[in-house]
Structure formats: C-alpha cells, structure tokens
Amino acid sequence: MLIDGHLDLAFNAALGRDLTLPLADLRRSDPVAGETATVTFPEMQAAGLRVCFGTLFALPRTDHHPIQSPDGYTDHAGARRQALGQLEQYRRWEDDGHLRLLRTGAEVAAHVALEGAPPGVVLLMEGADPVRDVDDLAFWAAAGVRVIGPAWGRTRYAGGTEAPGPLTAAGRELVGAMASLGIALDASHLDDASFWDAAELHPRMIATHANSRSIVEGNRHLTDDMARAIAEKDGVIGLVYPSKFLQPGWQDSDPRAPLGRLADHAQHYAGLIGWERVALGTDLDGGFGQEKCPAGVDSYRDVPGSVDVLPAEVRRGVLGENWARWMTRYL
Template sequence: MTRVRRPEMIVDAHLDIAWNAVAQGLPFDRPTPDFVVSRPALAEAGVGLIFATLFCAPARAGKLAGRFTYRTPREANLMARAQLGWYGSAGPPLIRDRTELDRHRRGWRPGKLAAVLLMEGADPIRKPAEVAWWQKRGVRIIGPAWSGTRYAGGTGEPGGLTSRGVKLLLAMARERLILDLSHLADEALRDALQLWQGPLIASHSNARAIVPGDRQVADSVAAELGRRGGMLGVSLYRRHLRADNRPARLEDVVRHLRHLARVAGGPEHVGLGSDLDGGFKASEAAIRREGQLSRLGQLLQRHFSAHEVEGIMGANWLEFLGRSLPPAPSEARPARSR
C-alpha cells in the first residue's frame, strides 16, 4: 500500500488581520470582494501558521492609515488592546511556547490555523516596564518601529534607538522575546545589533540590493542575521519586490529569496512574510492571492532542492520558533527537591 505523503504547512510571518478587522471592519472568517486574506483563503493555500500583528498607525501617516490612528501612547495602547481582544474572541489560537508549537505542528492538517503574536511598532507599550504585561498576554515578537516611534527611528524617519528604546530591548531580553528588525531605520538597526543578543528576525523585508530604500534589508544586515541564526521573511508587496512601476510577479519573489539566501549564508535563513494582510486590493496584482503560494513552491524548485523549498515555505520558520520561543511554564520551572 502506497503511503500518501502528508502536506507541509506554509508559514506566513506577517499578516495584519486584527488591524483590518478592527480598523476597517473586514471580516476574517469569510472572503471579502477585492481583498485577499481570510481564514478560507489561508486554508485553501495551505497556510497553517501566521505571525499575526498588533499594528497601530500614527496620525501623521495620513491617508495610508485611514481614520484609526493614534496621537498619544495611551491611544496606541488602547488600539492595541482592542486588537488583542479581537484575537481572543475571533482570531486563530495563539502559539505561546515550544510545547504549543510542537502540538500544533504534529496535529496540523489543511484548514487548521494558529498564530504567533507580533507587535509592529512599539508605541502601544507606554513604558518599557509594560513589556512583561504584553508577554503574559501572548506577544512573542516586537518590532520597535514602523515609522519612527518613541523607541527608535523607522521607515522614512531616520534615527537610532532612543534611551527609552534601549530600555525596551533590555525588557524584551528579560522576557525572552524575539526582536523584529523590519522597519527600523539604519541607525536604529546599528544600535539594536550592537545591544541585542537574543533571537532576531526581519519578518517582512526584502533585498535592498534589488529594490533600494530604507524599507529594505541591506546585504550586510542579512549576513548578520544569518550569522546569528536569524530569519528573513520576503514580502509580496509590489513596491517591496520591484523598483519600477511594473506589476510584480512570482519570479520577483524568487529573485529576492535567492539573493537573501545567498547573502545570509543559506536558504535556511529565508521564508515568507507576505504582508498580504487584507488591506491590499486583490485587483492590484494576481500575486496578492494567497492561492498563488503553491505555484511559488513550484518555481522555487528550479533553484533549490525539495528540502530547501519545504524550508522556505514554512519549515525554516518552524525550526526558528522551536529554538526561540520560551519553554512551556511547566518545563521552565526547576524541579522541586524531595
């Protein structure tokens, strides 16, 4: 009797599903015309684990962010708490530790979805001492900036880590969190890499050598991530994939993956961080449909082995989380003396 090979789950390291649900009223449990991410769409694509964000946009972002924006740390805090509540009531179950990750991986089947919680932009953390509060409620990854924040310079807003940002990273280290370098300004990247000794990623950043700009990852940063055992997630957003105005293709995704794999020291350091978060209209480009991810795997086979393709599509992220998430609380406690 021929044994049917079990399908492998795809991991997507960046989706803003709560932002779209809370700020734009987009449902997650059913498809929506013109938008690309929903629970059924992810199931159809074979996505089994996502990095789901807590994202709050500053008021200065203007039309890009719509009306759901913040002007003060208190407003950012309330917005992130609203998204946290949405995940607790309507989102996929959260993976908090290695045991939960292993259980999800072993029991996974197509259609089953879980999430690791990522805070994109740290302004909802009113002061670094609050990092422990967010950790207890499931946050496992923090990116200090989107645009500039009180903690660090960010995309389009140069600057290093502030003194508050240094304290934030120290608090993150105490809570055994993962640092996300995506959106950090170059000066803040330099400061963070000098200070941070824990696990780190760039959840949704492409190659600056292909698409210039401070939003992308320089080769030197990708090499340092690889040297430290980190991960880079390639975004499927057109402006992250091409430097011109032509439509993006899956071949552009492959080009970024190949480049980052080379400079980071191997394909085991790259994966997907699609940013196909429902806020982008599907009509912009066919590449935005999650269903295209299966075709991406086929294209990757021209350049990588079957094992490497499996890694890029999900296994690399699972391996990284397996050594970077904290142990289950029962495993972390020292044994009691008898």
C-alpha cells in the same frame, strides 16, 4: 506546510472586514475601497497555513506614509487602545474556533503536526508605541506577545521606514528589557541607525517581512550587512509581497511584478546567508490588495504556488520549515 511571517489579521478586522467569510462574500461587501481583499480564514485553510505571526499593529496618524489615517493614534494611550482591541479580536476568534494562539516553541511544534487544525497564531507587535515603558513589557508578554518590532514609521522608541533615526534612550531600554524577557526582536521597518543599535543589544533578531535593498532601494529593506547580522543571530528573513517591494521603480499603474522578482530577492538572500534562513512574510492585505500583489497571487490560497519559481529542493524550507525551526527553537 505553510508558515507566514506576517499577517495583519486583527488590523483588517478593525477596518471592518469579516475574515470569517468566504473571500467572494467579503469582496462583495468589503468596506475597504481600492484594495481587493485576498485574506480570509477559509483562504488560509485552503492554502494549508499552519502558523503565522499575527500582528498587533496600531496605526499612527500620519500624512507622510503610504498608509494614512485621520483616525490614527497620536500618543501612547491611543496606540494602546488599538492594540488591546486587536488582542481581544484574536481571543474572540480563538473562542470561536477560527485560530489557536500559540505561546511557546513546544506549542508550535505540536500544532504544525496537526492535520486540519485552524491556523496557529503567534502574536507579533508591529511598532512598539502600545508599550507604555519597560515595566509594561511583562503585561504584553503575559498576553502572548512573543516578538516586537520597535518601529513602523518613527515611534517613541526608534527611527523607522521613511523616518531615519537611531534608537531613542527609551528604545535602548526597551530592547534591553525585551532581551531579558526573551521577547524576540523584529528588525523589519527599523531604520539603519536603529537596526545597528538593536543588533548590539539583542541576541535574538529576525525580519518577519523585509526584502533586499540590493534590489529595491530604501530604508524599508535590508542591506546585505543587515541580512548577515540577522543570520549571525540564527535569525530568519521573510520575503514580503507588495509589487513595489519586489520590483525596482514599480508604480501603481504598472503591471503587477512577476514572481520572478520574488525569486530574485530569495536567491540574493540565499547567496548571502543560505536558503535555510529564507522564508515568507507575505503581509498580504497589509495596506495593499490584489492589485499590488505579484502576478499570479490573486488570493491567499495562491501563496504556496508562488514558491514554484524557486529551486524545488528549497521550496519546503522557504514555505514553512525554516520558520518552524526558528519558532520551535526560540519561542
């Protein structure tokens, strides 16, 4: 059983990728230059993916982040338009039988028991700018959003990757309201100051796709104390797959990082918080293609084999059981 903590499915569709195609067909017609696609629905089925967190990811207009877009949002209204378009994309896919949207732990438990079913998707909002204010949270919860990460880079709510800063006043109000509504908090991308602010306010914290800062520097990754704080809230951490997040100092011209680097992050987290809190959040096709995947991961169907670098007795947990336990308990 494979459960992935982070896939930007609708964002890729918004880029013009048809994820319903076989991967070879998508690669022949891929509108995204310089990033060889790895994820389609047939690939997810071939990998045995049962459930994933599927994102609503609104891309801001920025010139200081590796992912740049002149067409990105500049205000709440623009962010909301992107997120609503992606929400509609997930609903169309569900109508066409490519996935099932899951809202509760009971639905997750029932879905993972099904053989041959399409992937289940739990909606995760990555970057909270689509949320107008705390009164708008109920709309997104009713739409099926079960987890929100307040930041990507800097948002109206929080400091984030390469954008240091605490929760804003609006961010503190948002996180408190999320806790009241039972919407879990994704700590991935939070800057240190925002992380600790959020940890004080929210009892249910995970990191869907974040590696260890003890191995790779930068505020994109978790310190040991952050990992421990997530564990204290009974949270889970998903390992993320870009080579630059796996191997210190990795550059685009370097050979792809070996899967042993993935094992390094997994084993470090396990030593801190236990194997039962280590999972996957691959983020495949989340702004990088096959060229930046770890060696041996050439398409999504290779994800299950990537955990072969881990001790045999922990592979099932990392591959899916640890996320399944958290989802069924807390969604």
